[in-house]
Amino acid sequence: MDCPGLCEALANGGVNLGLAQFISLFIGVVLVSGVPLVTVIFLIWIERKVAARIQDRIGPNRVGPFGLLQTFADLIKLLIKEDITPTAADRLLYNAAPLVSFASVVLIWAIVPFTPYHYGVDLEIGALYFVAVASLGTLAIMTAGWASNNKYALLGAFRVVALLVSYEIPLVFALMVPVMLAGTMSMVDIIYAQSSMWFVFMSPLAMILFFISSQAETGRAPFDLIEAESELVAGFNIEYSGMKFGMFFAAEFLHVFTNGILLTILFFGGWLFPLWNEPLIAFAWLGLKASVLYFISLWIRNTVPRMRIDQVMWFNWFRLVPISILNLLAVAFLVKVMQELGLAPRDLAQATLGEVLPMTIILFLSNVAIAIGLLGQVRSVGRESRLATETAQTATAVGD
Amino acid sequence: MDILNNWAFVGIFAVMAPVFPALPIVIAWLLRPHKPNVLKSQTYECGVETVGDTWVQFRVQYYIYGLIFLVFDVEMVLLFPWAVAYNRLDLFAFAAGFLFIFLLADGLIYAWRKDVLAWK
Amino acid sequence: MEFNFITVAFIVFSLITLGGAIGVVTCINLFRGTIWLMVSLFGVAGLMVLLSAEFLAAVQVLVYIGAIAILFTFAVMLTRSITSDKMRFTRVWVNVISAGILFVLFALGVIYPVWVANAATHFPVTDAGLATTTDLGVALVSGSQFVLPFEVAGLLLTAAMIGAIVIARDADDEGN
Amino acid sequence: MVPLWVFLMVSAALFCIGVFGVLARRNGVAVLMSVELMLNAALMNIVAFWRYNNPTEVNGLAFAAFVFVVAAAEAAVGLAIIISVYRNRHSIIPEEADTLKG
Structure with a gap:
């Protein structure tokens, strides 16, 4: 979004052309990044309110109407709180880590298309940009853990980084499915490719894989080994206090909502409203879909118990990674065969509902088949291990 | 020069993004009390004084996760252009992509069999 | 070389790249060295964007900062007591001079006579008709172009993965 | 647009810094980092030549993509060897790992 009218107006007003371009780009940046920064203030309130309701509490209700100003009260508290930097810490990297952590989440918003006409940039490599920027966050966590110069922090950072890199594999394989169906990495074009059918109906499995692994990427329950506050000390951010800790915290809250937005764009048709594409309605529609996904994420966070690290790793390497590879291959194979047979259009953006319907049905059924096969396999493995334990128990009982 | x-x-976004979190931290630095003392600035160790080096010996397990991730990351890098161009290609392209993924899956299966992926 | 937005960006990214590289080869603390390496490679990614190779720039960030950096930090932690090592450099001045001579050779022997003298014969530089990521995807799997290197790359990655697991795992067994 | 030879100069400087690192550092991990710098200098050259001489052909992009594969394989195996040598000999100085004889 570089406000074309503004640039021309400035240039006509006698401002140097380069400077005019810079000013219009700068204003665009401030507008685009304003959205996540305003959102995060309310996300913290929503998160606490929802968590409270699920746990049968009321939640913040003292500051302002419905406790809406609670976040500002928290902010003031963090602002005037003493901030300790341990003497043993590596000062430069210690202070840089929270900045990079927050920036890595805000940077994702540069490619988020809010409406058909309002977005930061429409990069040709949008999907890859998202993965690349998200990987900066991993490095920030590693740096935070190391720079604190604390055993717990370093160990926590190692576990988290191992978890994050592991879950990035199914994330990217799932991301590849919409990229392949749409034939582009640009976020805007991926949305237009869904004009007659959302990708979630073509590959629900990819959506679920993306959802699970992005939940893990944000370090939310059931994968919240980043800061299992009731068990470990606090993980990589143990030495942080005051506003710097607040930044890690805010980055996490914002990341969850950002994932909701990305999921909406990649699988739920973004701002595509069935009837008309008025910018305001498109924006509200995108926000509504993202909020529903965000709420589901909170719901899972507050109801599912935490997994152990070995279970988390096992779940990733022995379930998610093979399924994501299998899913990608299945979708690729079926799409290609149907395209060769003339059952599927080659350009989804131009296709009508009737043209994409056979393809959708077959892809959906293939996904269901994979899921059923998987569940059957899980059940038989579970039964085998249960039988093995029972046999072992009987053997010991007889031996006694 | 549309790309640029x-x-x-x-680029401007990347320069601005760290400024937003830096701003409240700087404001906090101006507002908050500064009263460090030796005890406060010690490394947090659950009440007991720090013993030994922070650089405890780490397990090679972490390295193996990083290694497999690196290999898959590079694989995805080569698969992304394949996925983007997929609608224009024929069945041969699927075969080529399948063989490529199959080779990498071999490595993954090897890692499974050697039991290096389970957290111990 | 007229002075504009691109030139400024080029100078900034070049300084980031070279400064980071100097940080890598002179740092005492290896974890900081890894961070310097990332800074330097990030600068290279910026230069690639200036060369309109946006796909490669994203790949550069993804592969180097996302994966190789993590691998390096893990390796730094696994081989501990690195910071306390006294033996950091060998024959510093001899090596500085030989690297300097190499640079002068590059500059005077190859780049100046060949690429500055023939600058006028270069193709006009525009973005029109630039090869895209889609073209790359088509080329990677079409029989007449890069399908063989593509598969060999897969084989190489698998071999590297298996080999590295075997080597690192042996070390682990002996460690226990 | 910046002329080609300026890009080549920057990558030559990057390469020479890498060469210095490989020759002067005594730490295996640091040597590998310097090798990564050299590889990146080569990568930058490939991209620069592609952009200035043959931007409509895809060869330069494909070649650069394969350089990433080689860089990844090199880093993975190199670091594994360093870890292994460190575990067995408690040293990460390449010159001291000299027991491999034919």
């Missing part, structure tokens, strides 16, 4: 115009936006 887009990336100029990303």
Whole structure:
């Protein structure tokens, strides 16, 4: 979004052309990044309110109407709180880590298309940009853990980084499915490719894989080994206090909502409203879909118990990674065969509902088949291990 | 120069993004009390004084996760252009992509069999 | 070389690249060295954007900062007591001079006579008709172009993965 | 646009810094980092030549993509060897790992 009218107006007003371009780009940046920064203030309130309701509490209700100003009260508290930097810490990297952590989440918003006409940039490599920027966050966590110069922090950072890199594999394989169906990495074009059918109906499995692994990427329950506050000390951010800790915290809250937005764009048709594409309605529609996904994420966070690290790793390497590879291959194979047979259009953006319907049905059924096969396999493995334990128990009982 | 115009936006965004979190931290630095003392600035160790080096010996397990991730990351890098161009290609392209993924899956299966992926 | 937005960006990214590289080869603390390496490679990614290779720039960030950096930090932690090592450099001045001579050779022997003298014969530089990521995807799997290197790359990655697991795992067994 | 030879100069400087690192550092991990710098200098050259001489052909992009594969394989195996040598000999100085004889 570089406000074309503004640039021309400035240039006509006698401002140097380069400077005019810079000013219009700068204003665009401030507008685009304003959205996540305003959102995060309310996300913290929503998160606490929802968590409270699920746990049968009321939640913040003292500051302002419905406790809406609670976040500002928290902010003031963090602002005037003493901030300790341990003497043993590596000062430069210690202070840089929270900045990079927050920036890595805000940077994702540069490619988020809010409406058909309002977005930061429409990069040709949008999907890859998202993965690349998200990987900066991993490095920030590693740096935070190391720079604190604390055993717990370093160990926590190692576990988290191992978890994050592991879950990035199914994330990217799932991301590849919409990229392949749409034939582009640009976020805007991926949305237009869904004009007659959302990708979630073509590959629900990819959506679920993306959802699970992005939940893990944000370090939310059931994968919240980043800061299992009731068990470990606090993980990589143990030495942080005051506003710097607040930044890690805010980055996490914002990341969850950002994932909701990305999921909406990649699988739920973004701002595509069935009837008309008025910018305001498109924006509200995108926000509504993202909020529903965000709420589901909170719901899972507050109801599912935490997994152990070995279970988390096992779940990733022995379930998610093979399924994501299998899913990608299945979708690729079926799409290609149907395209060769003339059952599927080659350009989804131009296709009508009737043209994409056979393809959708077959892809959906293939996904269901994979899921059923998987569940059957899980059940038989579970039964085998249960039988093995029972046999072992009987053997010991007889031996006694 | 459309590409560069887009990336100029990303560049300004990348410069601005760390400024937003830096701002409250700087404001906090101005407002908050500064009263460090030796005890406060010690490394947090659950009440007991720090013993030994922070650089405890780490398990090679972490390295193996990082290694497999690196290999898959590079694989995805080569698969992304394949996925983007997929609608224009024929069945041979699927075969080529399948063989490529199959080779990498072999490595994954090897890692399974050697039991290096389970957290011990 | 007229002075504009691109030139400024080029100078900034070149300084980031070279400064980071100097940080890598002179740092005492290896974890900081890894961070310097990332800074330097990030600068290279910026230069790639200036060369309109946005796909490669994203790949550069993804592969180097996302994966190789993590691998390096893990390796730094696994081989501990690195910071306390006294033996950091060998024959510093001899090596500085030989690297300097190499640079002068590059500059005077190859780049100046060949690429500055023939600058006028270069193709006009525009973005029109630039090869895209889609073209790359088509080329990677079409029989007449890069399908063989593509598969060999897969084989190489698998071999590297298996080999590295075997080597690192042996070490682990002996460690226990 | 910046002329080609300026890009080549920057990558030559990057390469020479890498060469210095490989020759002067005594730490295996640091040597590998310097090798990564050299590889990146080569990568930058490939991209620069592609952009200035043959931007409509895809060869330069494909070649650069394969350089990433080689860089990844090199880093993975190199670091594994360093870890292994460190575990067995408690040293990460390449010159001291000299027991491999034919």
